[in-house]
Amino acid sequence: MNRIKTTYVGCSTPKVDALDKVLGRAVYAGDINFPGMLYGRVRRADIPHGFIHEIDVRTAEAMEGVVCVLTAKDVPGNNRFGIAFPDQWALAEEKILSVGDAVAIVAAETDEIAKDAIHAIRIKYRELPPLTDLQEAMADGAPQLHVNKIGSYKKKSGGHHYPLGDGGPQHDQKKRKSEFLHNTKGNVFLHTKVRKGDIEKGFAQAEVVVENTYKTQVVDHVYMETESGVGKMDEHGNLVLWNACQYPFRDRSQIASVLGLPQNKVRVIQATTGGAFGGKEDINVEIYIALLSKATGRPVRMVWDREESLAYSTKKHAIEIWTRWGATREGKLCCMEGKVYGDTGAYAGLGIFVVKKCGIHLAGPYHIPNIRVDAFSVYTNNVMASAMRGFGVTQAAVAHEGQMDELAKQLGIHPLTFRLMNALDVGLSTETGHIMTEDVGIKPTLEKIKEVILRDGSLATYREGLM
Amino acid sequence: MKKRGIGIGSMYYGLGYGYSRPDIASATIELCEDGSVIVRTGTVDFGQGSDTLFCQIVAEELGVTPDNIQIVTPDTATTPDAGPTSASRVAYVGGNAVLNATLALKRTLNDVAESILGEKKLIFLNREVRAETSGKCISFTDLAKACHLRGVQIVETGWFNNTTDDVDPHTAQGDAYATYCWATQLAEVEVDTETGKVEVLRVVAAHDVGRALNPSMVEAQIEGGVVMGMGYALTEEIKQEKGYRGEISLGEYMIPTSLDVPSIESCIVEVPVPTGPYGAKGVGEPALIPTAPAILNAICDAIGIRITELPGNQKNLHRLIQEKEKKTMGSEN
Numbered sequence: 001m002n003r004i005k006t007t008y009v010g011c012s013t014p015k016v017d018a019l020d021k022v023l024g025r026a027v028y029a030g031d032i033n034f035p036g037m038l039y040g041r042v043r044r045a046d047i048p049h050g051f052i053h054e055i056d057v058r059t060a061e062a063m064e065g066v067v068c069v070l071t072a073k074d075v076p077g078n079n080r081f082g083i084a085f086p087d088q089w090a091l092a093e094e095k096i097l098s099v100g101d102a103v104a105i106v107a108a109e110t111d112e113i114a115k116d117a118i119h120a121i122r123i124k125y126r127e128l129p130p131l132t133d134l135q136e137a138m139a140d141g142a143p144q145l146h147v148n149k150i151g152s153y154k155k156k157s158g159g160h161h162y163p164l165g166d167g168g169p170q171h172d173q174k175k176r177k178s179e180f181l182h183n184t185k186g187n188v189f190l191h192t193k194v195r196k197g198d199i200e201k202g203f204a205q206a207e208v209v210v211e212n213t214y215k216t217q218v219v220d221h222v223y224m225e226t227e228s229g230v231g232k233m234d235e236h237g238n239l240v241l242w243n244a245c246q247y248p249f250r251d252r253s254q255i256a257s258v259l260g261l262p263q264n265k266v267r268v269i270q271a272t273t274g275g276a277f278g279g280k281e282d283i284n285v286e287i288y289i290a291l292l293s294k295a296t297g298r299p300v301r302m303v304w305d306r307e308e309s310l311a312y313s314t315k316k317h318a319i320e321i322w323t324r325w326g327a328t329r330e331g332k333l334c335c336m337e338g339k340v341y342g343d344t345g346a347y348a349g350l351g352i353f354v355v356k357k358c359g360i361h362l363a364g365p366y367h368i369p370n371i372r373v374d375a376f377s378v379y380t381n382n383v384m385a386s387a388m389r390g391f392g393v394t395q396a397a398v399a400h401e402g403q404m405d406e407l408a409k410q411l412g413i414h415p416l417t418f419r420l421m422n423a424l425d426v427g428l429s430t431e432t433g434h435i436m437t438e439d440v441g442i443k444p445t446l447e448k449i450k451e452v453i454l455r456d457g458s459l460a461t462y463r464e465g466l467m
Numbered sequence: 468m469k470k471r472g473i474g475i476g477s478m479y480y481g482l483g484y485g486y487s488r489p490d491i492a493s494a495t496i497e498l499c500e501d502g503s504v505i506v507r508t509g510t511v512d513f514g515q516g517s518d519t520l521f522c523q524i525v526a527e528e529l530g531v532t533p534d535n536i537q538i539v540t541p542d543t544a545t546t547p548d549a550g551p552t553s554a555s556r557v558a559y560v561g562g563n564a565v566l567n568a569t570l571a572l573k574r575t576l577n578d579v580a581e582s583i584l585g586e587k588k589l590i591f592l593n594r595e596v597r598a599e600t601s602g603k604c605i606s607f608t609d610l611a612k613a614c615h616l617r618g619v620q621i622v623e624t625g626w627f628n629n630t631t632d633d634v635d636p637h638t639a640q641g642d643a644y645a646t647y648c649w650a651t652q653l654a655e656v657e658v659d660t661e662t663g664k665v666e667v668l669r670v671v672a673a674h675d676v677g678r679a680l681n682p683s684m685v686e687a688q689i690e691g692g693v694v695m696g697m698g699y700a701l702t703e704e705i706k707q708e709k710g711y712r713g714e715i716s717l718g719e720y721m722i723p724t725s726l727d728v729p730s731i732e733s734c735i736v737e738v739p740v741p742t743g744p745y746g747a748k749g750v751g752e753p754a755l756i757p758t759a760p761a762i763l764n765a766i767c768d769a770i771g772i773r774i775t776e777l778p779g780n781q782k783n784l785h786r787l788i789q790e791k792e793k794k795t796m797g798s799e800n
Contacts, residue, residue: 047710048711244513269544306717310716310720401478
């Protein structure tokens with residue numbers, strides 16, 4: 001591709017938002033004030049798994065300054081929502097699947113009163129043993145955390161959910177069913193199979209084999225600005241909401257469904273947002289603010305504390321990857337087998353896509369002719385995992401790069417040389433059989449690092465065997 | 468004892484949603500009578516810099532300055548849907564939508580300028596439109612005014628559909644993504660074998676971004692990603708016990724501080740993708756992905772221990788070092 005000569009593109013022009021941010025002029029959702037504005041807080045479940053026996057909101061409702069307390073019975077529209085499919089409750093109906101599930105919400109004249117009020121709400125539970133281990137959750141006969149099948153979710157769905165089987169003209173609904181929600185086995189709601197070449201033949205050719213299990217942990221996004229938003233009803237009966245977000249249109253569709261309003265009566269406006277990294281893709285404050293604004297007719301603001309954000313926002317998936325790689329003595333990768341288990345916690349969020357992306361990136365930027373990978377997304381009673389920067393590939397890279405260095409060591413080839421020998425190039429294919437064309441760029445990045453190693457005296461110890 | 472090690476990590480990342488997930492963006496552009504320009508698009512800029520990129524793209528095509536362009540904040544009532552800011556897709560998908568809207572407006576401007584100047588082959592540069600051969604020109608402001616007086620269409624919509632074909636559901640084989648981002652990073656670490664503490668001394672990050680639309684913003688993405696990747700490799704973890712998480716604060720959840728940030732050398736590599744705006748791919752997520760693998764490989768290079776369970780924090784690494792020492796002593800006996 002010819003490089004086009006440009007004037008502004010390719011130049012480091014200053015960021016258009018920089019000055020407002022450094023001068024403190026940018027308006028974040030937590031800075032927005034309206035006359036008569038109330039403060040919202042969430043009363044969360046204290047247990048990871050169980051049934052709600054009783055919710056007593058009387059003391060909270062009677063507190064001076066408390067304007068309203070809402071529970072599931074007060075939700076005007078569909079009480080279910082979720083990005084991929086609506087498996088989350090706006091307000092818990094009878095079952096708790098994770099510590100922090102929203103049971104009640106409060107709007108009060110001050111944030112302090114709202115905080116006191118949520119503590120005054122009494123919840124009685126009938127506890128169930130939590131399912132927190134991936135293998136236990138996947139076992140035949142494990143308690144099903146979600147009794148609804150995809151079919152019934154779809155019927156109830158009011159929103160703009162990423163469709164499972166009808167996302168585009170290319171979809172074949174029947175075929176898709178084989179991939180999503182294998183209800184026959186535990187709590188697995190996605191099983192992606194990658195089958196490339198002939199795995200048996202591949203391992204028959206392999207002269208060196210490396211097998212490892214990699215376990216990655218749950219982490220948080222820790223954006224500078226925690227989850228926040230402000231909402232109010234306008235003079236036309238529309239809900240207007242300002243929030244820290246990544247996609248106002250999907251927030252809109254999820255809010256509208258819960259409020260029982262058409263989507264054109266819900267207006268979502270992005271306030272200046274202080275980072276997101278995937279953590280502001282799922283609904284956080286929006287539905288609570290919308291419900292409280294609609295119920296009180298007054299503006300409502302909700303800003304999560306840092307502790308609340310760390311404990312209850314969506315997280316990066318803990319993924320367990322077992323993988324076995326084979327190469328010839330000469331250093332050519334010939335096969336890769338893997339099993340990927342993603343703990344998405346109590347609700348799917350974007351978990352189906354994250355774990356799938358991990359599975360289909362497990363081979364890394366290398367050409368491997370024979371591949372078999374199975375990736376599973378699993379429900380547990382752990383914290384809900386969804387999107388975070390890297391989206392499954394961060395976890396895959398921990399595994400594939402560990403394997404590459406271990407293989408290189410066994411083969412006695414320099415790790416960088418070994419990568420160059422197997423890097424994808426024009427005409428070679430990825431794990432999904434995608435044949436590369438002119439835009440494949442892995443070798444130039446390896447060459448660049450090689451250049452630095454050869455140039456820089458302090459990296460001399462890393463030169464041995466580098467070709 | 469303090470031991471140094473060097474390691475590398477590579478990655479590829481399918482840009483956008485891939486395998487038939489809907490992946491669109493739209494934008495409208497409006498030319499005001501005074502020649503200033505309004506762009507409305509639902510693309511969220513949460514700090515990564517898309518508003519700046521869009522100003523650069525419009526300025527580039529119309530030959531005006533970036534400060535001549537106003538990007539309207541995403542609002543479901545006033546801006547068109549541009550999909551989520553995720554999947555490192557914004558420069559590519561959102562950028563193409565803005566570019567398409569701009570090119571549509573430019574065609575109208577070009578027609579009007581041709582009729583005014585009586586010339587073909589026009590160049591949009593320095594706030595004027597100039598005929599390449601004769602040098603005759605009209606200022607951008609006068610051209611905008613002429614468009615308004617003639618009643619030509621000065622609002623245009625750009626759409627970009629990045630929805631790919633699906634992969635085979637039984638084998639996941641197929642062209643899963645429109646394009647891919649590529650990267651290799653090198654990390655140099657120092658491991659204290661007494662305490663298990665790891666210090667990252669240096670990271671060199673080579674990223675193929677297709678075309679760096681704004682090099683300093685690409686570097687900023689890489690630097691932020693590297694630091695986030697350090698936390699992922701070495702310190703960060705949300706602990707859970709039977710489904711309970713307890714009280715968590717930034718006192719216990721350790722993210723790297725500015726004092727932990729090593730020297731980061733960003734190397735921008737440009738292998739353009741013909742379908743990207745000016746050849747651009749993405750960098751948002753790739754920035755972070757190779758860091759943890761490079762650090763883990765560097766630790767292994769330093770002390771011969773392969774960390775397979777994250778995080779490789781001081782406590783975990785200290786335990787692994789002790790286990791290895793016991794094993795070595797055992798075999799010596």
